[in-house]
Amino acid sequence: MFPETPQSAIVLLCSTDDASRARGVQVVAEVYWTVIYRHLRRRFHMPPEQAEDVSQAFFLHLVETDLFSAYDRANARFRTYLRHCLDNFAIDTHRKASSKRRRAIENDLDFASVEASLAAEASDPSSFDRDWIRHVAEVAVERTLVALERNNKAKHAELFRRFHLHDEVPSYQSVADELGVTVTDVTNWLHAARREFRTVALSLLREITASEEEFADEARDVFGIDVVRSKSVGSAT
Numbered sequence: 001m002f003p004e005t006p007q008s009a010i011v012l013l014c015s016t017d018d019a020s021r022a023r024g025v026q027v028v029a030e031v032y033w034t035v036i037y038r039h040l041r042r043r044f045h046m047p048p049e050q051a052e053d054v055s056q057a058f059f060l061h062l063v064e065t066d067l068f069s070a071y072d073r074a075n076a077r078f079r080t081y082l083r084h085c086l087d088n089f090a091i092d093t094h095r096k097a098s099s100k101r102r103r104a105i106e107n108d109l110d111f112a113s114v115e116a117s118l119a120a121e122a123s124d125p126s127s128f129d130r131d132w133i134r135h136v137a138e139v140a141v142e143r144t145l146v147a148l149e150r151n152n153k154a155k156h157a158e159l160f161r162r163f164h165l166h167d168e169v170p171s172y173q174s175v176a177d178e179l180g181v182t183v184t185d186v187t188n189w190l191h192a193a194r195r196e197f198r199t200v201a202l203s204l205l206r207e208i209t210a211s212e213e214e215f216a217d218e219a220r221d222v223f224g225i226d227v228v229r230s231k232s233v234g235s236a237t
Contacts (some may be wrong), residue, residue: 010210013068027060027207031139033059034114035131036086042127058089067188071211072188077217083128095203133222137209140201140223147196155179158195161188198225202222 011208012024034057040051063069067092071081079152094182148157160180162170209215 008210009205009207010068010071010073010155013062013091014071016066018063022063025059028062029059031079031136031204032079032082032132032210034135035128037114038085038131039086039128040090043087044094046090054090054093057093061089065108070077071210073214077214078208078210079129079132121217136204137201140197140204144193144197144200147200148193153189153192155181156196158192159195163190198223201225202227 009024009027012020013028015021015024036058036117037055039053040054041048044051046054054200067085068081071078075081141160144160145157148154148160159175162175172186174181176186179186202219202225205215205218205222209218214228219227
């Protein structure tokens with residue numbers, strides 16, 4: 001039910017080792033880059049190119065500095081502290097009138113697709129947390145599908161897509177008929193895929209939270225999973 005605890009990206013970010021800190025940035029970038037870009041576009045009204053530059057520069061800033069050495073997990077969730085650091089960085093960048101483009105991480109970030117979605121949404125400066133929750137769920141889904149495919153469970157992945165990623169939810173019988181399997185197969189494989197998603201989702205949250213309390217809070221807020229109650233039930237049985 002509960003995956004092995006992965007190394008927290010927050011711990012890595014606070015490391016004095018450059019390689020460890022860079023790894024922490026990679027994990028944070030995976031979860032936060034689109035949220036950060038949206039926040040810069042909305043709150044600071046940056047044009048697309050400037051928001052892209054500042055996003056990249058902020059991630060590089062995380063690699064080069066000990067920005068999170070002052071983070072106190074008892075005072076705020078990590079995402080709240082990160083937003084505070086981002087706001088300060090954006091204000092400082094604006095003051096310096098810096099438009100120098102800098103690449104911070106290895107993977108190419110698809111700013112164009114984010115920009116397209118922004119164009120269809122109303123401006124909402126307070127949407128950082130909502131964007132973060134949505135993107136964490138998206139990352140968890142992507143990791144789940146990759147894990148299923150890697151483990152030769154292509155049908156499990158396909159069932160997860162059909163029942164959770166499509167607008168219309170099909171019937172078990174219709175899917176079974178189409179795939180040439182039994183309804184029991186569909187039920188069992190979908191259950192296994194959902195279990196994999198839960199494992200992946202909780203593992204992801206472990207990477208991007210700084211304490212057991214924050215992990216439990218985020219698990220409840222993002223995925224509706226009460227890990228404290230689940231552990232209590234597991235211990236009792």
